[in-house]
Amino acid sequence: TLMKYDEEFNPADFVFTGLGREYALAFAERGASVVVNDLGADTKGGGKSSAAADKVVEEIRAKGGKAVANYDSVEDGEKVIQSILCGSFNIHCILDLFHNVPMGNNNLIHRVHLRGSFSVTRAAWNHMKNQAFGRIIMTTSAAGIYGNFGQANYSAAKLGLLGLANTLAIEGLRYNIRCNTIAPVAGSRLTETVMTPELVASLKPEYIAPMVLWLCHEQCQENGALFEVLRWERSQGSIVRQKNQPMTPEAVRDQWDKICDFTDATKPKSVQESLLSIVSVLSGLDSGGGVGATPTAAAALASGVNPAEAVGQKLPPSTFTFTPAQCILYALGVGMSTKDPDHLRFLYEGHEDFSCLPTFGVIPSQAAMMDGGLSSIPGLNIDFTQVLHGEQYLELYKPLPTSGTLTSEATVADVLDKGSGAVILLDVKTFSGDQLICFNQFSVFVVGAGGFGGRRTSDNAKAAVPPPKRAPDVVAIDSTTRDQAALYRLSGDWNPLHIDPSFAAMGGFKAPILHGLCSFGFAARHVLKHFAANDPSRFKAIKVRFVKPVMPGQSLQTEMWKEGNRIHLQCKVKETDAVVLAGAYVDLHGASEASLGNLTQHGALQSELVFAEIGRRIKDSGSELVRKVNAVFAWEITKDSRSAAEWTMDLKNGSGSLHRGPAGGKADVTITVSDEDFMEVVQGRLNPQKAFFSGKLKVRGNIMLSQKLEVILKDHAKL
Ligand SMILES: CCCCCCC[C@@H](O)CC(=O)SCCNC(=O)CCNC(=O)[C@H](O)C(C)(C)COP(=O)(O)OP(=O)(O)OC[C@H]1O[C@@H](n2cnc3c(N)ncnc32)[C@H](O)[C@@H]1OP(=O)(O)O
Numbered sequence: 001t002l003m004k005y006d007e008e009f010n011p012a013d014f015v016f017t018g019l020g021r022e023y024a025l026a027f028a029e030r031g032a033s034v035v036v037n038d039l040g041a042d043t044k045g046g047g048k049s050s051a052a053a054d055k056v057v058e059e060i061r062a063k064g065g066k067a068v069a070n071y072d073s074v075e076d077g078e079k080v081i082q083s084i085l086c087g088s089f090n091i092h093c094i095l096d097l098f099h100n101v102p103m104g105n106n107n108l109i110h111r112v113h114l115r116g117s118f119s120v121t122r123a124a125w126n127h128m129k130n131q132a133f134g135r136i137i138m139t140t141s142a143a144g145i146y147g148n149f150g151q152a153n154y155s156a157a158k159l160g161l162l163g164l165a166n167t168l169a170i171e172g173l174r175y176n177i178r179c180n181t182i183a184p185v186a187g188s189r190l191t192e193t194v195m196t197p198e199l200v201a202s203l204k205p206e207y208i209a210p211m212v213l214w215l216c217h218e219q220c221q222e223n224g225a226l227f228e229v230l231r232w233e234r235s236q237g238s239i240v241r242q243k244n245q246p247m248t249p250e251a252v253r254d255q256w257d258k259i260c261d262f263t264d265a266t267k268p269k270s271v272q273e274s275l276l277s278i279v280s281v282l283s284g285l286d287s288g289g290g291v292g293a294t295p296t297a298a299a300a301l302a303s304g305v306n307p308a309e310a311v312g313q314k315l316p317p318s319t320f321t322f323t324p325a326q327c328i329l330y331a332l333g334v335g336m337s338t339k340d341p342d343h344l345r346f347l348y349e350g351h352e353d354f355s356c357l358p359t360f361g362v363i364p365s366q367a368a369m370m371d372g373g374l375s376s377i378p379g380l381n382i383d384f385t386q387v388l389h390g391e392q393y394l395e396l397y398k399p400l401p402t403s404g405t406l407t408s409e410a411t412v413a414d415v416l417d418k419g420s421g422a423v424i425l426l427d428v429k430t431f432s433g434d435q436l437i438c439f440n441q442f443s444v445f446v447v448g449a450g451g452f453g454g455r456r457t458s459d460n461a462k463a464a465v466p467p468p469k470r471a472p473d474v475v476a477i478d479s480t481t482r483d484q485a486a487l488y489r490l491s492g493d494w495n496p497l498h499i500d501p502s503f504a505a506m507g508g509f510k511a512p513i514l515h516g517l518c519s520f521g522f523a524a525r526h527v528l529k530h531f532a533a534n535d536p537s538r539f540k541a542i543k544v545r546f547v548k549p550v551m552p553g554q555s556l557q558t559e560m561w562k563e564g565n566r567i568h569l570q571c572k573v574k575e576t577d578a579v580v581l582a583g584a585y586v587d588l589h590g591a592s593e594a595s596l597g598n599l600t601q602h603g604a605l606q607s608e609l610v611f612a613e614i615g616r617r618i619k620d621s622g623s624e625l626v627r628k629v630n631a632v633f634a635w636e637i638t639k640d641s642r643s644a645a646e647w648t649m650d651l652k653n654g655s656g657s658l659h660r661g662p663a664g665g666k667a668d669v670t671i672t673v674s675d676e677d678f679m680e681v682v683q684g685r686l687n688p689q690k691a692f693f694s695g696k697l698k699v700r701g702n703i704m705l706s707q708k709l710e711v712i713l714k715d716h717a718k719l
Pocket residue numbers: 366369370374387388389390391418419420421423442443444445447456457493495497513514515516517545546547548549550
């Protein structure tokens with residue numbers, strides 16, 4: 001192989017853990033003798049231990065390689081180099097890689113990053129000159145190249161290294177000493193602020209080591225260059241590692257011309273822009289531009305899913321403790337407002353009917369996954385910048401409490417190959433103690449991660465259902481605010497996609513988008529208001545597919561169709577008329593199980609008053625389509641009423657009867673009526689008694705008649 005170092009040459013290297021460890025292992029594997037230098041300082045720059053260097057040395061030796069540890073400070077470069085030479089090592093290359101110095105320590109940063117590199121290189125310089133060979137790699141940082149907020153000292157030190165390297169490159173040329181600089185994009189504090197841990201993890205040190213090995217090889221004549229493992233003025237680059245293939249120096253060598261081809265070069269202007277194009281290469285978004293990868297290969301690079309490994313895996317159980325404050329914050333997050341008096345019961349903990357919105361049921365279970373559990377599942381090597389919420393199903397088994405501690409257990413139910421993406425189905429059960437409170441199915445769409453040859457459908461999936469082909473029964477329009485996502489995320493979905501413009505850009509969006517579950521919450525409460533009088537106990541289940549993103553500030557238009565206890569719905573963005581939620585429905589519990597409150601009337605009962613009262617309450621509730629009204633009538637049985645109660649009446653279409661009950665008793669009455677007839681009655685166009693006797697209003701249950709009602713009934717009977 002190309003990088004076989006010969007035994008006599010004994011190149012030496014100064015490294016520690018992370019990138020350094022990776023370099024050390026890679027060099028040793030290729031036959032180099034490696035000196036591992038690490039002062040062993042703790043993260044604050046204090047303390048001293050040999051553990052870090054020794055560990056790497058042991059690792060190399062265990063694999064049959066040659067390595068020794070050195071614990072001298074890099075500020076004392078002479079000492080470091082002397083100890084290497086005493087150990088009968090020659091110096092082939094120096095890798096200055098001091099990147100774990102605490103960010104805040106100005107003095108230490110300069111001492112180690114700049115003076116340390118200078119000191120060690122100066123000490124090695126004459127030896128390299130004498131042997132007419134040397135390779136030096138300085139490690140700088142994107143923070144130095146572009147500048148980065150709050151990192152003035154670090155940026156200065158790091159770009160100082162580039163100046164040093166550029167001069168050494170010139171001065172070393174005639175001695176066959178080559179000096180290059182790299183700015184590796186790997187797990188660092190810098191990248192952690194703008195990239196997800198998963199993405200950082202996908203830019204592994206082992207993908208950088210082959211580049212470094214090649215730059216140190218005697219055949220490599222590159223000099224005075226800055227490689228960002230990509231370059232300052234950036235070439236289109238080349239993908240040198242294919243799916244499931246290791247990255248090798250030979251692959252770097254073979255792609256070298258392409259890596260260094262500056263036709264169509266770009267000049268990223270900021271750290272974010274720099275990272276963005278790397279991510280775009282990784283995700284295959286830029287596949288047409290000569291990066292040499294098919295979209296699938298690039299996507300697989302960033303977003304590997306392996307159903308065989310993932311399906312059936314369980315996430316660690318997670319607990320979620322909440323108070324009324326979280327219920328209120330959630331209600332505000334899905335657009336509730338005190339300007340609508342109906343909303344007060346969800347916004348004010350002192351309200352007599354204070355309740356938690358049913359769709360809050362997604363929050364504890366999502367928290368279970370946002371804790372990072374999803375990324376820990378084997379077979380789900382997901383690039384989180386490409387994750388979109390695909391669908392959601394939620395079923396409540398009882399109304400949610402307004403405070404408490406809930407436990408959620410999540411399982412990967414399936415992983416589907418949808419061609420343009422992978423769909424991960426996650427079933428989550430949420431318990432209060434040992435009582436099952438709700439079930440969620442999250443469908444997570446990972447854009448660009450399809451095409452792995454998996455199944456397209458799943459028996460485990462809760463299906464979306466298209467709405468009836470008629471005009472909607474009810475349409476509700478509501479505006480989201482510019483800060484809707486900023487508010488909604490406080491309920492627990494911290495995905496930067498919804499707030500961070502650079503993260504959104506990595507996902508291909510011009511600006512942060514609204515949480516899918518936020519529009520879901522809007523739609524669900526529209527149904528609850530128009531079909532269930534805002535009564536959370538009526539809510540049973542909801543299913544939604546997210547078909548297009550919503551931008552904060554857009555208006556949502558929810559179109560609803562009633563089919564029995566199922567309310568079909570779809571949501572459009574009013575400004576664009578684009579459908580954003582489709583195949584959606586809310587299942588309600590039958591109205592007979594709910595109530596508009598008790599109508600209690602003592603003494604004489606006038607049916608007009610009763611119906612007028614029912615009508616008023618229905619109007620107040622905002623619902624126009626109530627089929628069944630459950631009312632409890634209670635009145636005293638008087639002496640006179642007895643004769644009235646003697647008679648039993650079968651209604652037309654015979655769903656109920658009137659007959660006598662015990663004196664002083666109560667009667668449960670269900671009045672059933674078609675939507676149209678009921679509205680006629682409520683709006684006063686149809687006399688309730690007429691409706692009653694013609695069978696349009698059906699009374700179910702036992703009714704005890706008062707004398708007054710008897711009279712009215714008799715009158716109407718005469719009619
Ligand atoms: C960690 C905890 C878990 C929670 C994770 C979520 C965290 C949140 O913070 C993230 C969010 O809230 S993102 C915001 C909400 N979601 C969206 O905006 C996505 C909108 N949808 C889209 O853009 C496209 O539908 C898109 C891109 C999804 C698909 O579009 P296309 O690639 O054009 O697909 P298309 O050609 O239409 O169809 C291909 C196959 O995929 C199926 N499909 C389409 N949309 C789907 C969707 N939304 N969900 C599931 N499957 C979907 C199609 O049906 C088709 O498959 P088949 O041929 O088998 O029917």
